[in-house]
Amino acid sequence: xxxxxxxxxxxxxxxxxxxxxxxxxxxxxxxxxxxxxxxxxxxxxxxxxxxxxxxxxxxxxxxxxxxxxxxxxxxxxxxxxxxxxxxxxxxxxxxxxxxxxxxxxxxxxxxxxxxxxxxxxxxxxxxxxxxxxxxxxxxxxxxxxxxxxxxxxxxxxxxxxxxxxxxxxxxxxxxxxxxxxxxxxxxxxxxxxxxxxxxxxxxxxxxxxxxxxxxxxxxxxxxxxxxxx
Numbered sequence: 001x002x003x004x005x006x007x008x009x010x011x012x013x014x015x016x017x018x019x020x021x022x023x024x025x026x027x028x029x030x031x032x033x034x035x036x037x038x039x040x041x042x043x044x045x046x047x048x049x050x051x052x053x054x055x056x057x058x059x060x061x062x063x064x065x066x067x068x069x070x071x072x073x074x075x076x077x078x079x080x081x082x083x084x085x086x087x088x089x090x091x092x093x094x095x096x097x098x099x100x101x102x103x104x105x106x107x108x109x110x111x112x113x114x115x116x117x118x119x120x121x122x123x124x125x126x127x128x129x130x131x132x133x134x135x136x137x138x139x140x141x142x143x144x145x146x147x148x149x150x151x152x153x154x155x156x157x158x159x160x161x162x163x164x165x166x167x168x169x170x171x172x173x174x175x176x177x178x179x180x181x182x183x184x185x186x187x188x189x190x191x192x193x194x195x196x197x198x199x200x201x202x203x204x205x206x207x208x209x210x211x212x213x214x215x216x217x218x219x220x221x222x223x224x225x226x227x228x229x
Contacts, residue, residue, distance in 0.1 A: 015042035015226050019097040020117065022104070024195065025125030026187045028132040028139075028180070030212040034125060035101050037216060041223060042097065047089050049082070049102030076105075083112045090117050107193040114201070121226070122198040123219060124206040129184045131210045136180050140169040 019042060025031040032048075039046045056064030063085065070077050086103050100119075104110040113119065138151040142162035149156045149169060157163050174183065198204035205222055209215035 013041070013043070013227050015044050015097045016228050017095075017097070018120065019044055019226050020100075020119045021098070021121040021123065022100045022119050022198075023123045023125065024191060026127065026129070026132060026184050026191075028136045029125045029127040031101060031125055033212050034123075034216065034219065035099060038099055038123075038219075038223065041220065042099075042226060044097040044099050045093055047086070047098055047100050047103075049086070049100075052085065052089060053077070079106055079108045079112070082109060083116075086113065087116055104194055105190060107197055110194045110197045119203060122204040123222075124195060124204055125215070126206050126208040128210065129181070132184060133177050133180050136175045137177050139175055140171055142167060143170055 021038075021044075023031050023035055023038070025034075035046050035048075038044065053064075053067050057068050058064070063081070066081065067077050070081075082103060082105075086100070090098060090100075104113055135150060135153075138153075140149045140151065140156070140160070141147070142149075142165065144167070145162070145164070147162060147164070148154075156169060158166065160169055161167065162169060173179070195204060207215040207218050207222075
């Protein structure tokens with residue numbers, strides 16, 4: 001087994017061929033941070049659905065214009081659009097290993113993905129709602145760059161100012177506790193069938209805790225089975 005150094009893989013470590021995984025978790029659960037650590041550990045490609053959609057919208061591609069119309073009207077992007085997007089993104093990797101973030105969001109998407117691009121592991125990040133609400137209400141963002149600060153955990157050097165540009169920080173309107181609670185409830189309702197689907201396939205592994213650092217060692221240990229020997 002490859003030894004892990006300082007909490008991450010040694011420079012020679014990489015995932016065995018055929019590593020295809022999904023990370024699930026509520027908004028604010030720390031999926032982005034955990035995904036970055038998995039990429040560093042296993043040297044896989046991170047496919048963030050949100051990032052891909054935003055890029056298509058920014059580039060004004062045909063897909064981006066279509067997605068923007070759905071979002072502007074307050075509707076979800078249809079399953080077939082999302083499935084086709086993900087299928088193309090994975091095929092473009094030409095067999096390289098990947099970690100999928102932000103997809104699937106519905107049972108139909110999960111079933112379709114398993115038919116066309118079957119996964120070998122689903123990581124479910126399980127953080128209590130009260131922790132997420134408390135985390136997000138203390139979150140401040142430098143909107144131009146996307147840099148995020150959490151008061152009491154990752155404070156800016158100057159209160160209310162970005163560390164790099166010294167520009168003012170903002171709070172997102174949807175980070176208000178009452179809005180976050182509704183988002184978390186909607187997410188729980190939507191994800192229940194997806195989680196159950198992967199549990200039936202014996203692919204899902206849940207990791208529970210209140211901070212990313214507290215659950216990361218367990219995730220890392222579980223992923224060690226996928227490292228090249």
